[in-house]
Amino acid sequence: MLKIAAQMYRWIKLPMRCGAAFPVWPVLFGCLLSASFSTANAQTVTARISVISTNPARIRVSAELNRAIRTISFRQTYAGILGLGERIQSLQAFGGNGSALTTHTMGAGEFRADEAFARFGYEVDLAPPSRPSQMSHVSWLDPDKGLLLMADLLPQRFDGASSSKAQLTIEPPPGWSVRGNLSSDGSTYVLNDPDSAIFLLSRSIHEKQQRVSSINVSVLLSGEWPVSENEVLKSTTRILKEYLRVTKFALKDDAFLFLVPYAGGAGPDNWTSETRGSAVVLLLGKNSSPRRVLARLEVVLSHELFHLWVPNSLKLPGAYDWFFEGFTIYQALRTDLRLGFISFDGYLETLAHVADSYGAAGSDSLSLLDASEQRWTTSAQTVYEQGMLVAFLYDLTLRKQTGCEASLEDVYPKLFRPASAGQASGNEIIIKLLTEPDDLKTFARDYLERPAKINLDEILSSYGIVQASGSGPTKWTPAANLTQAQRKLLGCLGYKK
Numbered sequence: 001m002l003k004i005a006a007q008m009y010r011w012i013k014l015p016m017r018c019g020a021a022f023p024v025w026p027v028l029f030g031c032l033l034s035a036s037f038s039t040a041n042a043q044t045v046t047a048r049i050s051v052i053s054t055n056p057a058r059i060r061v062s063a064e065l066n067r068a069i070r071t072i073s074f075r076q077t078y079a080g081i082l083g084l085g086e087r088i089q090s091l092q093a094f095g096g097n098g099s100a101l102t103t104h105t106m107g108a109g110e111f112r113a114d115e116a117f118a119r120f121g122y123e124v125d126l127a128p129p130s131r132p133s134q135m136s137h138v139s140w141l142d143p144d145k146g147l148l149l150m151a152d153l154l155p156q157r158f159d160g161a162s163s164s165k166a167q168l169t170i171e172p173p174p175g176w177s178v179r180g181n182l183s184s185d186g187s188t189y190v191l192n193d194p195d196s197a198i199f200l201l202s203r204s205i206h207e208k209q210q211r212v213s214s215i216n217v218s219v220l221l222s223g224e225w226p227v228s229e230n231e232v233l234k235s236t237t238r239i240l241k242e243y244l245r246v247t248k249f250a251l252k253d254d255a256f257l258f259l260v261p262y263a264g265g266a267g268p269d270n271w272t273s274e275t276r277g278s279a280v281v282l283l284l285g286k287n288s289s290p291r292r293v294l295a296r297l298e299v300v301l302s303h304e305l306f307h308l309w310v311p312n313s314l315k316l317p318g319a320y321d322w323f324f325e326g327f328t329i330y331q332a333l334r335t336d337l338r339l340g341f342i343s344f345d346g347y348l349e350t351l352a353h354v355a356d357s358y359g360a361a362g363s364d365s366l367s368l369l370d371a372s373e374q375r376w377t378t379s380a381q382t383v384y385e386q387g388m389l390v391a392f393l394y395d396l397t398l399r400k401q402t403g404c405e406a407s408l409e410d411v412y413p414k415l416f417r418p419a420s421a422g423q424a425s426g427n428e429i430i431i432k433l434l435t436e437p438d439d440l441k442t443f444a445r446d447y448l449e450r451p452a453k454i455n456l457d458e459i460l461s462s463y464g465i466v467q468a469s470g471s472g473p474t475k476w477t478p479a480a481n482l483t484q485a486q487r488k489l490l491g492c493l494g495y496k497k
Helices: 229-247 290-308 321-338 344-360 368-373 375-401 408-414 426-434 444-445 456-462 484-493
Strands: 013-015 022-025 029-035 044-053 057-073 088-094 103-107 110-125 146-149 163-173 179-180 188-191 200-203 205-212 213-222 255-261 270-277 279-284 463-466 475-478
Touching: 044 110, 110 179, 146 255, 179 205, 200 255, 200 270, 205 229, 213 229, 229 290, 229 408, 255 290, 255 408, 270 290, 279 290, 290 321, 321 344, 321 368, 321 375, 321 408, 344 375, 344 475, 368 375, 375 408, 375 444, 375 456, 375 484, 408 426, 408 484, 456 463
Parallel strands: 029 270, 044 163, 213 255, 255 279
Antiparallel strands: 013 022, 044 057, 057 110, 088 110, 103 110, 146 200, 163 188, 179 200, 205 213, 270 279, 463 475
C-alpha cells in the first residue's frame, strides 16, 4: 500500500527565535512509503550492489533467490515520477548450471526468461532526476554522494509474488562511506522490509546518535554544513520528545535522519523530503547562515518526524490522507509554536496564507474523503490546504466547547490504543474519535464527507480573529476588543497579549 505526499505551495515569513524573519513555508514535500504484502509465496533476495561509475551514474546488482522463477518486475512509478522501470538495463538470468538464459522484455521493468532461474543480475542508470524536488523520492548518484532506495532498485514481484526479506551488501566507490537505516552484520544488511530500506553513499558522512525513550536516534549529514551534527541532533530529539508527549506512544524502531544538500548550491528555501518506515530523507539547501539553515530545518522536521507516528506507526488501512497529511501539517504548526520555532503571529500568518491559496483554488467538487482517493490525479491541494484548515477549525471548536480542557492533540493518544484499531478502516477509526464529543457529532458530515467550501469569514470572527485583506496577502490578527471567552481561547492557542 503506497502512501506518498504532494505539494503545498505557499511562501510566508516566520520569525526565528532570535527575532529575525525569513520565508520558511515553501513547496512542502512530506513523503512517505508504507509497504504491505502477502508473504504466502514470498521470496528472499540475496543481493550485492556495486557502484560501476558515478559519472555516468551507474550501479550493478547481482542477486539470488531462494526459489526459482521465470518472471521479474520492478517498480515503474512512484510519487508521480514515471519511467523508473526504464532505468533497469542489461538484465541477465542464469540457469542452474550457470549458463545465461534468453530473457524477454515484457514492458518497462518487466522481464521473462525461457527457463526458471534463481540467479540474475542487472544494471541501473542512476542519473539524478531532472527535477531536484524529486531527489528525496527515488535512487540517484552523483560524483560526491547518492541515495539508494531499495523500493526502486530491488525487484517488486517474482512470478506475481513479492519479496518479504532481503540480504544486501553494498560496495561504494573507493574512499566513500555507506550508512543505512538498519543495522548490519559486518558488511551485510538484513532487510525485513526492503521497501523501507534507505542507504546514503557519500565521500563524507558526519553522524551523531542519542537515545530518546526506547530508541536510538541517528542523524547523518552528507558533506560539510553550516550547522553541526550536534545542533541537528538536538533539534531532532526535541521534536521527537514533543511527539512522544503528544501521542504517548513509543516508537518501536530506531529513527534516522539523512540530511543531504539540495542540488545546485541552493539556500534553505529549497528542500524536498520523504519519510519511509523509520527514516526521514531531507534534501535541504545549505547556502545561507547557520541560523537560517537551522530554523528552516526545524520547521521541516516538525512535519516529517510526525510521520514516524502518523501514519507509519498506525498502519491503518484505507486512504485517510486528509488526516495524515492535512491534520499533520496543522499539528506540526502547533509544534513549531510550542517549541518556539515560530511566534503566534507566524502561526496565524501561516494559516492565513494557506487560506488564501485554498480560496483561490475555486469551488470544491470533492469531499476531503474523496480527494484523498484522488490525491495523485487532481486533488493534492485539497488534501493539504483544506485538510489543514479543517484541522484548525476542529482544534478551535474542541477548545471552545471544553473551555480549553481538550484539543486536537488529545485525539492522537487514542489512535494508538490497541482497541482503537480492530478491523475498521483508517477513516472509520479516525472519524469515530473526532466525533466522540457531543458538540462535534456532525463535524465529519460538515467538513469531511461532503464537498463544501469553508466560509472562514464568519467562523473566524466568532473566535476573535480578524481577517484584513488588501493588495497583499490576507492577514489574520486577534480582534482589538476580545471578549473574555475569546481571549481565553486565543490564550490557550498561544496568544500572550
